[in-house]
Amino acid sequence: MQYHTPGSFEDAVAIAASASGVTRFLAGGTDVLVQLRTDLVTPDDLIDIKHIDGVHDISREDGGWRIGAAVSGAEMSEHAELGADWPGVVEAMDLIGSTQVQGRATLAGNLCNGSPAADSVPAMIAAGAWVTVIGPDGERWIAVEDVPVGPGKTSLTKGEVEKSVHLPARGAGGGDAYLRFIPRTEMDIAVVGCGLSLTREGDVITAARVSLGAVAPTALLVADAAAALIGSALDDAALDALAAAAEAACNPITDKRGTIRFRTHVAGVLAKRAAKIAYDRAGGAK
């Protein structure tokens, strides 16, 4: 295995383009090193992107945020302004692993690892986040919901790497939330996850995005669930319609973490609870 520390994304992409064997990009390494140590994936070329300018930065961008590909979960949780704008995204990232894992794990890495149960992904989808990807053919933007295409698989092509994650401007009257179900309080993988973001004008919801994790081969953006909220003041009828739409979108498997029936039911429950939190936050609750 060759270990590379390029000083620019152009150099990183050039190394990947000229590599003939298995290539992995290294940021936090909390997935790459596990795969390496368990002989699941042994890269011929490991390209550490942490020496590239800007990858450790959380910065303002057009009223929203740009989060570099090597920013750790701990750094996100310590960023008060980011957490004030997008608490759901920050909380989702913070749910991943232990304090130690938070010291290294990244938002970009959680996305490109391609797990259907990745906690940050439904939160990013709900937020309307996108990523900047660079590859041999230059840069492009991809909406987060278009990155995963199946368990462990993404729409990134050979030699492409995520540079940064982008969150839009929060705007007035906005709030988001992420909830997951696990059978304990820490250190587990989502049985179901739900990210939800909405905008209020007074009591009425004018915009919403709802995303579910761990109930399908990829995290889902559920348009019907959002439609159930828009135009309502989050009354019981809207919440019931939201839960029904969330359940209808589920296409889960039965495994040791939960059955199809349980996952489907919990998706509706979490959507309702996340909607209440996001609604209160949009109304100014801390």
Place this chain on the structure above:
Amino acid sequence: MSQIHVTTTVNGDEVEFLCDPRETLLDVLRDRLDLTGAKEGCGTGDCGACSVTVDGRLVCSCLMLGAEAEGKEIATVEGMATDEKLHPLQEKFIEYAALQCGICTPGILVATQNLLEKNPDPTETEVRYWLAGNLCRCTGYDKIIRAVMDTAADLRGAS
């Protein structure tokens, strides 16, 4: 396979080593630098027995390559005591018998020292969440939590 030359700082001392690109920081600490305090429990970042700090940030040394240590400041359990004088956390762990087999103890000491540097007055809930990634199969955690809370109180009283 060519070896990588790394210069880093461990517990305040500059050290140099050669390592294979596949070697973790934990491998390097234990096998090349003879710092065997950090333990390999799971090797996959779940148990926390290999906890160290890198530039003040708590990490699992099994989830970091030795090559990534270039230019970093590493702190391990070996750096906690000052000569023969144990760190207050170490004293308190002995007083409370907050360990039995001891495999998890170096990681828990490093993790709690890092917590108390950031938050000198944690609640019990905060301590328990902070240590969620440090598994102990002997103590049932209660004595560990008591030792940490008591140390925190002592350190606040002393400062």
